[in-house]
Amino acid sequence: MKGKYGREAEEKLIWRFQLPYSEREYALRYDLTVPLARFYARFKPRIPFKRYHIGRVYRYDRPQKGRYREFWQADFDIVGVKNPVADAEVLDVVYDVFVEVGFSEFEIRVNDRRLLKGVFEETLGIQGSLLMEIYRAIDSLDKIGLNGVIDELKGIGLKDEEVNRIVDLIRVRGKEEILDTLESKYSTNKNVLQAISDLRTILDYSKAEPKIKMDLSLVRGLDYYTGMIYEVWSPKFSRALSGGGRYDNLIGIFEGSDVPAVGGSIGVEPLIDVGLEAGIFKLDTKTYTQIGVVYIGSTYREAWEIARRLREAGYNTYLDLMGRDFKKQMKYLVEKDIRYLVIVGKRDLKEGVVTFQDRETRKRIKVPLKSLEENLSKILV
Amino acid sequence: MKGKYGREAEEKLIWRFQLPYSEREYALRYDLTVPLARFYARFKPRIPFKRYHIGRVYRYDRPQKGRYREFWQADFDIVGVKNPVADAEVLDVVYDVFVEVGFSEFEIRVNDRRLLKGVFEETLGIQGSLLMEIYRAIDSLDKIGLNGVIDELKGIGLKDEEVNRIVDLIRVRGKEEILDTLESKYSTNKNVLQAISDLRTILDYSKAEPKIKMDLSLVRGLDYYTGMIYEVWSPKFSRALSGGGRYDNLIGIFEGSDVPAVGGSIGVEPLIDVGLEAGIFKLDTKTYTQIGVVYIGSTYREAWEIARRLREAGYNTYLDLMGRDFKKQMKYLVEKDIRYLVIVGKRDLKEGVVTFQDRETRKRIKVPLKSLEENLSKILV
Structure with missing residues (x-):
């Protein structure tokens, strides 16, 4: 597992x-990408080779809103x-x-590791841990604002000229504008030019284009990305709902020679949290018809x-298991909000019928026991 | 977690x-029953309160056929x-x-912990670790046969009379016969009589009755069972596919006062293994329609x-992502066994059509591009 996720992880x-x-060392699955590479x-x-995989992953993280120690990834x-x-x-x-x-309100923020590399490493000549500090600073643009990032960059020790150069990049907002700006400013850098060409293809082909925002402040924590990276953000939530990108070298660690790959991941619980908060999902939706069978006396x-x-x-069917009397059976069914009842009484049985009752419309009818299912399938459309 | 599952676990x-x-001690979930009790x-x-729960559980077991370190329980x-x-x-x-x-060939083996208790502890006066050794011996009846069990019981140090008494019980096969035998032999033991009465109710009410076999050699490893216990066995497999029973004291450990409960558990992977082996499940069943889109030249x-x-x-749709020529596209689609093709050629496009091809019937037709989906939905019933 070592050397794949980066130091923090x-x-x-x-x-x-x-x-x-x-004596063996064990670990719980951290994500589904490294397992894919091994597979x-x-x-x-x-x-x-295309595959999807929905499974649980584990992070020794401080549990908080949107952050789980055990959660599902898709x-x-x-x-x-x-x-x-x-x-x-x-x-x-x-x-x-x-x-x-x-979801209707979401945006897909896109960047490319080769842009970051071309601009920061190759043009500004920044390396190693300083580079990581810069990435972390610009990655927090959303939290601390542009002036916050400028302060951070100065605090790290960058010269005004370098800070301005970075700010010039991350404050631009239009997709085409960003790509055009980069193309003119870094026209001799191969990494930058290749990234621009690829991003233009992506914007041309993807139906997600209207939702895509170029975001040069997007970094993503994992070490293994080599090209395009993305994150999905929703206005009401302070954490990405999906993230991923291109990782052309990861499989090579296991395979011997490099195999290009690109993919994405959705955090299922954060998605559910946001969906519930935004009223897109509801917890109390009944997806099936419930019937309560009520017995009277010795039936x-x-x-x-x-x-x-x-x-x-x-049918999702309830029948008392505790020998309770009619009143208590009814109380339980009402509390469970079960709409339809089939009441089984001795006299009815002698006539070969049961009583069907709709608690909402208060309609009551006798239904022949022989053709009960057939009759109910007509009543309960 | 201590004191719930028994020592071995x-x-x-x-x-x-x-x-x-x-500094904290952690554990991976061992089953779904103790979590239910805590919930x-x-x-x-x-x-x-009725609930189902399908989830992963973990056992530090030697991996082998039908035995997994990580598997799903239902x-x-x-x-x-x-x-x-x-x-x-x-x-x-x-x-x-x-x-x-x-599945059609399976049996549900049923026993009751109160029978074991009434016969072995209360009547034969056997206690503690000797009792566990006896349980283990009779639990292996299927593996080592009746004579094997007799040898084991003698090896443990039981007297001939005690061995005979046990053998008398576990060699009887008919459900009613077993219950009648127990009733006459242990007519003064409250545990035995209550168990017999409950088992008769179960046999009377359960639609599984034709599949149920009384099996006094069934013990089940877990400490928490207090009444009826069961296991599902399939003739071609040497491990239970499902097991469970009544555990009236477990919830009390968490709740303070006892709450009766009964339930069952199915090992999903063992079930899949047996189903595949028996030909009941198939891995190569395609559950969706696959279409390969083939481009020619600059389309x-x-x-x-x-x-x-x-x-x-x-539709589950394939389109080459690697810039491959017609021949290589076709090779890939044939190897993937994709039956239906939509071929996109320049001349066709000018006429507003594409060519649909069924590789199985070798039929080829031109389909208007405008109403492609509508046309395909008619062809691909």
């Missing part, structure tokens, strides 16, 4: 441990394709998922058979 | 550990009901699940739009 965030019974290296599926990746149309397809998936689950054995038949017909 | 099978960053004690939902429990109709309902769920997924941009439209119409 490896030294603080990964659940790693030994058991009392064994690919071992089984070498035909390329392009990942989608394309392995084997260098062509930026693959990046476009990944952003299409992101777009489709967010639209499909009912329990018959009521049990009726409940079984209703369950087999697909 | 707690000393050898639970993943428990500390992190380099923290119930904390949130006290209205009884009867649990279903009824909390708050002492009445054995709840046990019958749990067995109904077991029955429904196995029938629903396509990639148009092919991309068509692929997008087909995906939005719900």
